[in-house]
Amino acid sequence: MAIKYTFYFILIPAFTAIVLFIFRIQIPSDNHIPRMRGIHSSWIQEHETGYQFNDYDRHCRKGYFQLNNDGVCHPWLTCKDIQYNVTPIKRIGEGGIKKVYLASWKEYNVSLVRLHHKDWISQLLFSSQANNMQQFQPSPFVTQFLGFCPSFPALVTEYHRFGSLDNINRILKEQNEDNVATRFRISLDYVKIINFLHSSPTGTHVMCDSSNLNKTLSQFLVTSDLHVVVNDLDMLPVTPHMAHFDEKTDIWKIPAVVEYLMGNGFYGRHVVFMLSKLHQKCRSIDPKLRPTAAEVLKGYLDVQQRLKVILSNNS
Template identity: 35%
Template sequence: MSGCQRGFSRMEKKSPHSKQVHVRTGITLVLLTFVLINLLLYFYLDHHFSPWHSSGDPDICPVGSFKMGSMETCLPLLSCEAMRKEVRRLKLVGEGAVKKVYLGEWKERKVAVSQLTSMELQDDFLHGLEMLKALQSKHVVTLLGYCEENFTILTEYHPLGSLKDLEEKFNLPRFRSFNTWPNRLRLAVDYAAIINYLHNSPLGTLVMCDSSDLDKVLSQYLLTLDFRIVANDLDALPLVSREKGQLVKCGHRQLWGEFVAPEQRWPRGEDMEFDDEHMPPYDEKTDIWKIPDVCDYLLGHGEGSDIIRLHLFEIHKECKKRNPAERPSAQTVLNTYKHLLMSLLKDSAAPEVRDML
């Protein structure tokens, strides 16, 4: 047998092993790509969920301007005149105590037009407008314009609406692929990030007061088409200042139920009639008490949700401490959620890839 033939014979004998090597190499490349994506996700989360974004963030426009969707440059907020001339109302899509919301159109883009419902509530409406102007970030719906003369606010339109009926939205054929435990946990991360942003906002420590029950909380936030959460309704955001001894009360009516924090309930029993003047004020830790309930709703009951709940048991137990001072900060909750997300994503990779990390 010639040398050439012997060499070819050896190659034939090695070919099965060679194929196995190629297969393993291919699998390793796929897994490495998976890990790389997760690492990129980690840096994205670390940036996206910081308490606030620096002025150098290219996605955040300077004060008094906006951009949305595929827009590359920031435009000045629309004035009263521009809104009258350029914005067309299409239909009513929502109504609350303070405002009605219409689907509108501006330069072939869908927008949301909010209109004051009653002059008696104009202070709440204008407070919400001031909060929208001051808190523009990735955590808050994009403000496009406003007109104080006729009590109108223009914001970016999100067709999926609020967080209510989340299961129905996940079940839409277009979005079924989003119904996974990582995406649901990311929604919880989003929610914790918004609460953390409000507690560490440029204005100081703000409390999300419009949150007397779960449905009310869910109505305050919008779901984007890529299944992220942004705060939308900022009409009731009082300021806490421990330095000035300034605490808050969420309205002047008695609050009931296990959803609201213990310190928000009338402390003198059923035998004594509620009296707002004798109702003690409280701080932002009322928001922390509600996080486990909102998270439980966001996680749903799909594959992997019970495992996530088990991992979050301890932090949620801390959130439900009756003494507000013993509850964790929103930053601590956010850090726990983010760490769990990255840890579970890492654990879902193959053992040989985990060994390389």
């Protein structure tokens, strides 16, 4: 099946997006811990090694963070902490309005994001990124938030050395993990993240800042244990507030993303074939005919069980 590198999306008027951000940015209460709907509290066993990832094993309660699985929960960093105790080491990325640095805090490597355009729209988007990240903490699906200073302005998050998901082919090759089980696990992570955003207690969120495959992949990071977290959350509208645009846009993107993630190997192509009927529904021209994220996730979990049988019979 050919990989589609271009998505067809409905353009969002800039004015609508700006108004949306003005009315939805908020700092959530530290006592509110989002709960996931439609996803089991523990991820099912997803690799032939028996590795299992538990939703909250590596996360402290809201308002705190943990690094390197060291068991220590640190309070979110204040402006003073960020300004005086977070030291940039080198620049590792740059976007339209921000620059990303590998930085150090105490003995830890962290990511420091600095705003390099000071116009009010850029500041609004940057604050939206920080607040969206805050409201989803703690979650295995979202980059871990460490601190934010709006007056600096700077955002500090957990550092993931493998970088973004658009580097997945190189990452898997270097880690000797280029196999169908790992690729499907990563694909399943992506679908779980979309389902998490669509079933969030704060509303149905849509990843509207992704106009092509590379842009979509760049919004996700690969963790050290080869899982995936969403990182770019500056444009994440709640669908009831935006006319002519809903969560079914995210559903349309799923087939092309997964077809890329599964690679060109024999088993990868076979998995894509197993998903073909589901992907055909995802690509329905009429958004109403596309499945929900929960329905897509169920279909992927069914394929996962079939894939385990195939790999077991061929081991």
